[in-house]
Amino acid sequence: MTRVWLVPILLLVSGAAAGGGLIARGSTREGAVLLLAFALFAGLHSPLIFPRSIGVAEARRRSEADGRPIVFWRPGCAYCLRLRFRLRRRARRLHWVNIWRDPAAAAEVRAVNDGNETVPTVVVAGKPHTNPDPAWVREQLIAAGRRG
Incomplete structure (x- = not known):
């Protein structure tokens, strides 16, 4: 893996952990929104946008x-x-x-x-x-x- 994908992958993993934690505690909507926000940031920081x-x-x-x-x-x-x-x-x-x-x-x-x-x-x-x-x-x- 090259370092160009490091930040997007870390953002996705962090979002999955934080969103999954909220979903596990019963806050499904907030967890989904948080995961979506992290996925958006991951996309913006990926080389795919360029x-x-x-x-x-x-x-x-x-x-x-x-x-x-x-x-x-x-x-x-x-x-x-x-x-x-x-x-x-x-x-x-x-x-x-x-x-x-x-x-x-x-x-x-x-x-x-x-x-x-x-x-x-x-x-x-x-x-x-x-x-x-x-x-x-x-x-x-x-x-x-x-x-x-």
């Missing part, structure tokens, strides 16, 4: 060809979730790189963020931008569509 990740080398190659930004992210990052949800369907057009699955990507993020794995780090035309405003990322994506 578009399919690719490696940093492939992302660079694709970005050079189509001009679209590269987003370095990791599961469980609230700022990555914010970016993903604010971009809505447009997020699928970005090149997403999971730094927990690609050591070279993690090294690249550390190189531009004073040794920290600060995400999201968005690379536009070869220039990194740490935790940019989602509206700005949307503008960059639209501009890349006009060029490409």
Whole structure:
């Protein structure tokens, strides 16, 4: 099991234990609601909510060809979730790189963020931008569509 699934699995197990305990004590509705809430949080922290990740080398190659930004992210990052949800369907057009699955990507993020794995780090035309405003990322994506 890779660490990208650790947080979602822990959330599901915790929710099952807490919800099961409430159900066993006769609080069926509260137990079910708690389990559902934990399952929702597990889903939000899983890699399933994001578009399919690719490696940093492939992302660079694709970005050079189509001009679209590269987003370095990791599961469980609230700022990555914010970016993903604010971009809505447009997020699928970005090149997403999971730094927990690609050591070279993690090294690249550390190189531009004073040794920290600060995400999201968005690379536009070869220039990194740490935790940019989602509206700005949307503008960059639209501009890349006009060029490409």
